[in-house]
Amino acid sequence: MRMRDYRLVAAFAISLALLLRAERAGAERANAPVGTATSPAAADSESDIVRFAGGMIRVDYKATDFTLTREELHEWVRQSARATAAYFGRFPVPYARLVIEPARGDQVTMGRAVGRPEPRIVVTMGRRTTAAELANESLLVHEMVHLAVPDHDIRYLWLHEGIATYVENVARAQAGLMTVEALWAEFMREIPEGLPEPRATGGLDDTRSDRRRYWGGALFCLMADIEIRKATGNRQGLQDALRALQRQGGNLSRMWTLERTIDIADRNTGAPVLAALYRTMGPRPHAPDLTRLWRELGIRHERGRIVLDNAAPLAAIRRAISDRPSAPLLVAAPSVVRVATYREAAARP
Template identity: 40%
Template sequence: MKERVLFSVLLGLSLLTLQTFILPQTCLPQSLPGGKTVLALPEADAQVRRFIEEAKHHTLEVGDATFEICRKEGKLSVSTNNIDDYVRDAARAVIAYYGEFPVEKTIVVIEPTDEYGVGFATSTFEDDGGHGLIEIEIGRGATNSQLRTSWTLTHEMMHLAFPIMGRRHRWLAEGIATYVEPIGRMRIGKLSSEDVWKDLADNLHKGLPSSIDDGGLNKVQGRQRLYWGGALYCLIADVSIRKQTQNRMGLEEALRAVADTGGTAASDWDAEKSLRVADGAIGARVLEDLYDEMAESPGSVDIPELLAQLGVEQSGETIVFDEDAPLAPVRRAIERGTAASLSQSLHDDTTDGTAPSVN
């Protein structure tokens, strides 16, 4: 079972031999480890640019997007081709979900470390350079198998398709990336549908409040709830949209509309505008209404019942699908994408347009 942790905001420490560094996509100014002082962002950006100019780098094209891969000095067990495949597969997963890569150019900085496997990562959009910027740690002894099974780079690339959120709405950006990353990887054959639903079945409960005093997602404190509370919001929204539109649309159409109309990491959109545009694309107030339910008050969701309605049954470490479950067509549409599921129809008792209950 993979554990998702809040990515370090100080990844650039070893990368740039700085005492302090921060990127806005992972900016948590009140919880920096070690009592570090945060550089003013323009200064940090300037040091990143100087490093990129001096680093060894090469270019990779994936679809219409360009990736400039920069590697800091240090030996890695994996080859340049292995890293290229890792970047290419992550980009393909984003394209599989969003239809196209959200920004024209992205710089991917590889930081060799003494850690095991794939480590911390950060993502942002650099306004001055007009490109996405992702930094990722790869252990010197990491294997190609570890790269091929790592979700980290895909998660960071998914962030580029949605506006960068401040602390209050951080759960929304992280929840979207957490929810759509495995779906994108499944669609390019890197995960099975069983893998995706097992991940959700194992972890969604971490998004629930532990007590009534926890408050809604806008007040979330714990890292696990930040990620999985946002992912739970996304699953409920996806199911609700598909029920209301008879499986003609899902969350991906709503999120694609946000990215297609300029709401990427390059924008200065806030959560309210993002959700308004998303709902406008599907012609119903699903995301906004669900935000009203989950953002300010703790609420609760019967996750086992929701998964059962979708036909997801878990027995120990095994996932089995009930294709006769009321919302099984919705589950299949989430897996395959709306275009691949237009021939599917919902059962008569699931077309009332009501959302899964949040109490």
């Protein structure tokens, strides 16, 4: 299986914490790029601008570092941006910078996102990574989702990582980049990792396990999605709550309290779902009956594959979460995507 960013989260969390602290203290130099200033690629770096309705992403990388063609890389960026924009109703920020750093091997190994001084994602990618590998790689959607969520105290990193982990999968299924069966298979396989450890006394706020932080947060999101849909007759879900945060100006460049985030999400829904769920899972360990949950959603293993049962009690909720919308947003249409290439003036010989 591909190495994912949560497997390197210890380094990630430390660097994020350091970055956030530096930024909060005003110590980070304006315009100081993450990870590029001292890399060998910086001397003759190239930038591509990937444009789409409502936004653009500047992609900084050195094409000769990778066997991948420029078009193949653009395709990954476009598809990831399309899935993210379709989930949130628009891309989280009008402009973001994406830095691709080379590494050994043929896989994407790590990603991180920061909101200040500009929205920026840094991805570490193997030099021999193929287009086929990228077609199944959700890490870039994960990092783009981070851009859409307000920053919180480091104690609530599980919420940020949970939203990114949950939405990276749901958004890609809704966009047709993965099948709904693959989505639910991933959740059935990984979400149990988010349950409290045996004899745990603390909740998600106190977890020291990286995998529990990511998948416990994702479990929180799945529970929130289901409970919001139960409370609203399946008319709204977590997607609507996250869009409400966006409408109130929430994104990674803003520091919000957890109370503010929960309050805006719950006011949009009209039911205090997130507040109640946080009280249950945040400060205390909570282990919902996942076997029963999968059964009620109509998801089961049969002869080594996932079978979805539309007669199950919560099947309509499951389909509202993961099925492709019948009327995709205009922003999702490939025809609105253009790519322009230029070489930075400073890079000319």
